[in-house]
Amino acid sequence: MDTVLITGSAGGVGAWTVDALSDAGREVVAVDRETPPTDDRRDDVDYVAADLTDYGETRQVVDAAAPDAVVHLAAIPHPEDHAGSRVFANNVESAYNVFDAAGAAGARIVWASSESLYGTVFAEDDWLPDSLPIDEETPTEPEDPYGLSKVVGEEVAAAAARRHGVPAVSLRLSWVTLPGDERRREARETFDPATAEPSGNCWSSVDVRDVVSAIEAAIDPETEVDGHEAVLIVSAENFLGRDTAATIEAVHGDRPADCDLDGDESVFDCSKAKRLLGWEPAHSWRDEVETDGESD
Template identity: 75%
Template structure:
């Protein structure tokens, strides 16, 4: 069994990630700003300031993990000072990934579709072509999206410097089984009055994102799935509106890119690279997830 260090272990994605790998029998070290109130078999929890390189390096070296999953971040540039979002995310990503590389750990970390720039742009816009893939230019205006662009450069640097595998997972809005958030958003949607959606109503089920993490670090395989650094999109196959994607975009925005190749309710994000490199495909849809009765992590 592998030792896996997970940052942001008290957050939504982080706690589900800890649960998944602990259930599989791996030894998990969860790191966050605080330790959780509960305990978890196969998991130990540590508190640290990941913007402090000394603390971060000490924890990583002490754990000596086979893989590091970096999920800690400030995800919302609208509720925090922009400089705080950028500094926290970039510095913590550098510290965690550099420490991981120094001990030879495989790396997966949470990038974001926000790096394309459409989510938090001041003036609503679309890329020149749909669907969006990893070759689409990144043009962020906000500190969060920019922090993810820089974070991917950090991941690429660490992979070069230390010869480790590093995967940047470009996830969309993360949803949770039984939460009903997609239902609320869908039922409130009216193309006549709806605000433009920066990610065009895309999402990813937390279970699929955790599966992408597992595919990226391959803890049970003797070799990682990739060499060096790769960025891959990990998004659900369809939008959560249950509507034709191109028609919804055109109704809300009044236009579509001249180059638009979308069919039905498929997502605007093309995840074929994740399938090709990692063997990953989304397995969950809002259609079953909205009413799913699946308890979340019990240690929180």
């Protein structure tokens, strides 16, 4: 039975990942700053508290677990509620410590990178890439500490893969939404191109269940990964139900001259995820619309 160590296990994505992998029969070691109350723990999961910015603690936890794979989800998730230096230091230090310890243990590395590394999400000025759709070859040009921490994190993952000879996959996630989250619905219902603020990710998102399926594919030993690979993990369409290119032009006042988008498809091209991981998004905001009886 495979052992998987999951950091950030108390977070939204982390908790879903712990449940999914444990239900699939894997031995799960759930790591966070604090262990959950006894009543919130699963009997089939080992819970460990650790400060992942401390290399000694991180190495001890990973060595004790002897995992086949490490899924690194722990991070400060955006630059808006913390000092920028704290966001950058926390995310980069924990990434280095986790990836180096995982590599030394011979474990496969999978972690939550972000669309923010392209630079559009938290940019001071309204701007778009030179061309759309965005793929893994699009230049990364962040101005903010969060996006920059993800650029550096991917380099750290690549270094760990080289040094230790283990596969490493950086999942470039869009805005992760959970079932029942009303924020997409509210954004869609109140959207007006004439007054809308420019969206750095052009109204993209991804369902947490699709994130979990990408993680499962990336840690699967049958998935062949040579060194480090970065892949975009995003829903197939924007969550507005509007023509993407036309909406970008209406809100931003312009669109890239090279803009090859069809209808409401996402600005992020996930074809590499399909080639490398056999992954495609299975969930859409429309699923909830149909379930709740909401009309477009």
